[in-house]
Amino acid sequence: MNARRLLAGPLGAILLALVLMAAAMLVAGVSPVDGFAALFAGALGGPNQIAETLVQTTALLFPALGICLAFRAGLFNIGAEGQLLIGGLFAGAVGSHYAMPAIVAFFVLLLCGFVGGGLWGGIAGVMRAKFGANEIISTLMLNFVAVFFASYLVVGPLRSPLATGAETAPLPPSEWLPILIPNSRLSIALLVAIALAILLRFVFSKTVFGYDLRAAGEAPEAARRNGVNMARMNVLAMTLSGAIAGIGGATIVTGVLHRFNTQLSPGYGYTAIAVALVGDLDPLWICVAAFGFGILEAGGLAMQASAQVPKDAIRVIEGLVIVVLAARRFVATQTEKTTA
Amino acid sequence: MAVDGVDLDLYAGEIHALVGENGAGKSTLANIAFGTVKPDAGTVQASGTIGLVHQHFELVGRLRVWQNILLGREPRRGLVIDAAGAKARVLQLASDNGLEIDPDAFVEDLPIGIQQRVELLRELQREPSVLLLDEPTAALAPAEIASFFTTITHLAERGTAIMIVTHKLQEVISYSVRTSVMRHGKIVGSMLTASTTLDDIAREMVGGEIPAVADRAPTTPRPCLSVRDFSAGSGSNRVTEVSFDVQGGEIVGVAGVEGNGQSPLADALAGVATYTGTLTISSSKKRPGVIPQDRxxxxxxxxxxxxxxxxxxxxxxxxxxxxxxxxxxxxxxxxxxxxxxxxxxxxxxxxxxxxxxxxxxxxxxxxxxxxxEPDLVLAYQPTRGIDVGAAALVQSRLMEARNAGAAVLLVSFELDEILTLADRILVLYRGNIVGTFDRAEIDRAQIGRLMAGSK
Amino acid sequence: MNDAASVVMLIVSLTLIKATPLIYAALAGVISERSGVINIGLEGMMVAGAFTAVAVSGPTGSVVLGIIAGIIAGALFGLFLGILATKFRVDQIVAGTGINLIAIGGAAFALVLVFGQPGASKEVPSLEGASWILIALAFASAAGLHGLLYYTPWGLRVRACGENPHAVAAAGLNPLRTRIIAVTIGGALAGLGGAYLSVGELNLYSDGMVAGRGFIALAAVIFGRWTPFGATGAAIFFGLFEALQFALQRSGIPNEAMQALPYIAALVALAGLTGRVRAPAADGVPY
Structure with missing residues (x-):
């Protein structure tokens, strides 16, 4: 990403976000100075605040990387929210049911998230490949189905007899992800996410699979005519995309909540779309973007508490950032080939 | 800059030919005159309205002929469209111009030649004083071209100023009164057609001598591509049980007007579309060399x-x-x-x-x-939309591949290109091979008739 | 026998009630997509309509003003999407997703500012017994849109824009303006659908009350083959599933399964129908 493009795109969007943020504070009757002070103090004011910001960063990073992979393949996966939830559900169900030693739990539970999210994303991929069903609508629908499916399970079969709310039994402490900063919620999930970003970048630029995937996204018809099995690519990319988001759900269960409930995500899967776009669909820039949005998420709560600016203002700003960035064309959409 | 400091006058009652290579700026100039492209500087003036018939027709396939022609100027009865009145108006317009049309047909069901008629009628119903035609014969069979020019000449006689944008010099010589040549965005020559020759115009266009294509060398034919009872495609654009061979060391040209089955044939041979029948490729190479239609x-x-x-x-x-x-x-x-x-x-x-x-x-x-060095080369419009120098280079490389023993199947809508390169010509009409010519026995007029579906 | 009849009546009336917001949103999708703009932002436009209707109905005490304000709010978001999709050639899918976030977040933000509480508004004046007017109006809108699209010059222009905007330009018309107007009308319809939810069916706004209806409407558009009557039929079909949810509450089927039904039905419809129906050729393609 060169300097001009950076300024025209992500950086411009961030500046716009700050201006709009100030406007939102004024609307709420708060001086922007106080508002921003509250926001940044809440996000970066001390080790605990920074740790919490990084917790939010991690939660956004996984679905954003998943979305990045799908978008690069020309597939509009709007379903990271549902994929994240199902990934968390699988990890929570298995983790609360079987006690495992730490090292086994680490791999098994992340794998559960991978499988759960992958299945959920894969449904949309198969529908696309088999029937040509538009993945935008199918992933949106699957988000709702995921919520009802998960809440049915935690209200019914998976509900912990000990729990007060609708949630699974807690995971045994041996299955919790190791904590990076003492007395915080920040686990090694952050490192897993960053490693995944590096791996993705490598896959995109160096491997044949990445080459095929990018070809499918940039020029679907040329890809189809030149050895890329588009049906297979659609299934694979949607599955992997969902799987990455699903790992994210699993790390929230094993690293933060230590149980599964349907309040797992306050909309990370949607915010992650903005993160992926601000990061220019480049895994490493997405890490930076996720940190920026992590500041907003963590600081927004503090801002609401101390400056009385409703944190939902942040959602509005994310939306505007998405709209501004969408003015550039990211991927050659495959809409011309689908009927839906 | 696509168009740079151009002065051009069109006169009522005259057919003016604007010629130039691909990329010389002809279409841009036409679009500036019509108003779809805004010039950075300069003005366009006309004594009335200007009409433009696009090279790739701008029609709505899923609407009816009358809806396309009267879009934006529909007769109304109160708030709603007066469909009966609209059809009557279209029929009247068509007969005034000596054209035949079914106002109720859906445009997507019509052959390309008739679609062009729809676009022409749409422009004519606005009674333009100036009519621009961008590569109007690109999609017509040679036999249809003459009747097209009868219509156009008739219009000019009734006082319309007409400009034809084209790269087909033979038509310029035959039908235009005045010729202007464009090169690199500038008008480099404007003359009375009668006082010039085809070669002069060609040299002016290229800005020098026209580059030659590599020579044809003797080769030893050997079987390479064999197609039997081969069907592919759907709807009107398909091939039906065709059989032919392409030998190593020869270029076989598929002549025909666009939409007569070329795309499904080429796609099926390239392995990216389904077909029935038998396809045998004798080749030591993994895959053919494919030059698809749309780069x-x-x-x-x-x-x-x-x-x-x-x-x-x-x-x-x-x-x-x-x-x-x-x-x-x-x-x-x-x-x-x-x-x-x-x-x-x-x-x-x-x-x-x-x-x-x-x-x-x-x-x-x-x-x-x-x-x-593939044994089989499938080339679909390999020089479409490129300048003469690049085209000659591409044609030379294809000829050299043939000379080295490759079998080359050349699909082109430019009959001249096929006549230049091919050792053998197949004429495709409505999905059937309606004629085969060896290089020695090529009859241009007969090929033109076959392309239009007559004997 | 009487019991069976009353159950049927209950399901029919519930279906109409539940189908109404979907009909408005689906019609919004039809006019937008027939002009060539895919409207992922329907959900957000419904949210805008639902919230604004309550925010105006509450302080003014006039439900009519509230509904009008809801329509205007939806139309403004439609105008926003229309301009983004045409003048700025923004990717329509991404822009629609952004509009959803803006509307949903904006409503939650404004909820705190206007009513001083998060989550849900206070109760406001609503249509109550007169909500049938909006139900009837939904069907009238379908008929009206059918007439507009198939019998008027402007409708012909809209359909031409969705198939080939260049042909519209070649005919000397402005396809961008036609698209913007079409999407704005769509936004107004979606806003009305949202207003029906908040001050027709209920008497308050709560976060999440639109609950994906804008997305189901998108499926209804496809299911209804991009026609007003077809989309209305599809909306009624999805409304039936919502109605069954209530009718079968005590049947032993898990409530969540019933709640998921309309979405699953939409997924099945999407899989079963795609490829057999033809979208407008320039749907989603910027001009």
């Missing part, structure tokens, strides 16, 4: 570099793929070889291919298809 959509990944595009299609071959990884060295070597062999003008092999001119992009496509 932007079907051949290239526009944001990618020449290096990345150079291996598209071979990315799974051993040698290009090392384990799960791509061998970038191979890709770079291939890209450099393409650039050298096809004389691709690019700052480096790492620049995005979208920054290259159309001619240079096409050279990359052709160079990639010819990498590894």
């Amino acid at each position: 932007h959509r079907e051949a290239l990944v526009m944001p990618w570099s020449i290096v990345e595009n150079a291996i598209l299609g071979r990315q799974h071959d051993p040698g290009v793929q090392k384990g799960a990884l791509l061998d970038r060295k191979v890709a770079r070597a291939d890209a450099e070889s393409i650039v050298e062999r096809l004389d691709v003008r690019a700052a480096s092999v790492d620049v995005p291919i979208k920054t290259l001119s159309g001619g240079n992009q096409q050279k990359v496509v052709v160079g990639r298809a010819l990498l590894g």
Whole structure:
């Protein structure tokens, strides 16, 4: 990403976000100075605040990387929210049911998230490949189905007899992800996410699979005519995309909540779309973007508490950032080939 | 700059030909005159309205003929469209201009020649004082061209100023009163057609001598591609139980008007569309060299570099793929070889291919298809939309591939290109091969008639 | 026998009630997509309509003003999407997703500012017994849109824009303006659908009350083959599933399964129908 493009795109969007943020504070009757002070103090004011910001960063990073992979393949996966939830559900169900030693739990539970999210994303991929069903609508629908499916399970079969709310039994402490900063919620999930970003970048630029995937996204018809099995690519990319988001759900269960409930995500899967776009669909820039949005998420709560600016203002700003960035064309959409 | 400091006058009652190479700025000039492109400087003045018949017709396939013709000027009865009145008006308009049309037909069901009639009528109902026609004969069979010009000449006689944008010089000589030549965005010559010759116009167009195509060398034919009872495609654009052979060391040209089954035939032979019948390829190579019809959509990944595009299609071959990884060295070597062999003008092999001119992009496509000396080459409109120099180079490389023993199937809508290159010509009409000519017995007039469906 | 009849009546009336917001949103999708703009932002436009209707109905005490304000709010978001999709050639899918976030977040933000509490508004004046007017109006709108699209010059223009905007330009018309107007009308319809939810069916706004109806409407558009009557039929079909949810509450089927039904039905419809129906040729393609 060169300097001009950076300024025209992500950086411009961030500046716009700050201006709009100030406007939102004024609307709420708060001086922007106080508002921003509250926001940044809440996000970066001390080790605990920074740790919490990084917790939010991690939660956004996984679905954003998943979305990045799908978008690069020309597939509009709007379903990271549902994929994240199902990934968390699988990890929570298995983790609360079987006690495992730490090292086994680490791999098994992340794998559960991978499988759960992958299945959920894969449904949309198969529908696309088999029937040509538009993945935008199918992933949106699957988000709702995921919520009802998960809440049915935690209200019914998976509900912990000990729990007060609708949630699974807690995971045994041996299955919790190791904590990076003492007395915080920040686990090694952050490192897993960053490693995944590096791996993705490598896959995109160096491997044949990445080459095929990018070809499918940039020029679907040329890809189809030149050895890329588009049906297979659609299934694979949607599955992997969902799987990455699903790992994210699993790390929230094993690293933060230590149980599964349907309040797992306050909309990370949607915010992650903005993160992926601000990061220019480049895994490493997405890490930076996720940190920026992590500041907003963590600081927004503090801002609401101390400056009385409703944190939902942040959602509005994310939306505007998405709209501004969408003015550039990211991927050659495959809409011309689908009927839906 | 596509168009640069142009002065041009059109006179009522005259057919004016605007000629020039692909990329010379002719279409841009027509669009500026019509108003769809805004000029940076300068003015357009006309004594009345200006009409434009586009090269690729701008029609709505799923609407009816009358809806297309009267779009934006529908007769009304209160708030709603007066459909009966509209149809009557279209019939009247058609008969006034000596054209026949079914106002109720859906445009997408009509053959291309009739679709052009719809577009022409749409422009005529606005009674333009100036009518611009952008490559109007590109989609017509030679036999249809004469009747088209009868209509146009008739219009001119009734006082319309007409400008025909074309690259077909024979038509210029036959039908126009005045000729203007464009090169690199400028008008380099304007003359009375009667006082010039075809060769003069051609030289003016290119700005020098027309580059020659490589010579045809004697070859020893051997079986390569054999097609029997071959059917592909659907709807009106399909081929039905065709059988033919292409030998190694010959170029077989498929002549025909667009939409007579060429695309499904080429796609099926290239292995990207389904077919029935038998297809036998005797080749030591893994795949044929394919030059598809639409380089932007079907051949290239526009944001990618020449290096990345150079291996598209071979990315799974051993040698290009090392384990799960791509061998970038191979890709770079291939890209450099393409650039050298096809004389691709690019700052480096790492620049995005979208920054290259159309001619240079096409050279990359052709160079990639010819990498590894394929036994069979499938070339679909290989010189479409590129300048004469690049076209001659592409044609030469195809001829050289043939001379080296490759079997070349050439699909082109430019009869001249087929006549230049082909050893044998098949005429395709409505999905059937309606004529076969060896090079020695080519009869241009007869081919033209067959392309239009007559004997 | 009487019991069976009353159950049927209950299901029919519930279906109409539940189908109404979907009909408005689906009609919004039809006019937008027939002009060539895919409207992922329907959900957000419904949210805008639902919230604004409550925010105006509350302080003014006039439900009519509230509904009008809801329509205007939806139309403004439609105008926003229309301009983004045409003048700025923004990717329509991404822009629609952004509009949803803006509307949903904006409503939650404004909820705190206007009513001083998060989550849900206070109760406001609503249509109550007169909500049948909006139900009837939904069907009238379908008929009206059918007439507009198939019998008027402007409708012909809209359909031409969705198939080939260049042909519209070649005929000397401005396809961008036609698209913007079409999407704005769509936004108004979606806003009305949202207003029906908040001050027709209920008497308050709560976060999440639109609950994906804008997305189901998108499926209804496809299911209804991009025609007003077809989309209305599909909306009724999805409304039936919502109605069954209530009718079968005590049947032993898990409530969540019933709640998921309309979405699953939409998924099945999407899989079963795609490829057999033809979208407008320039749907989602910027001009």
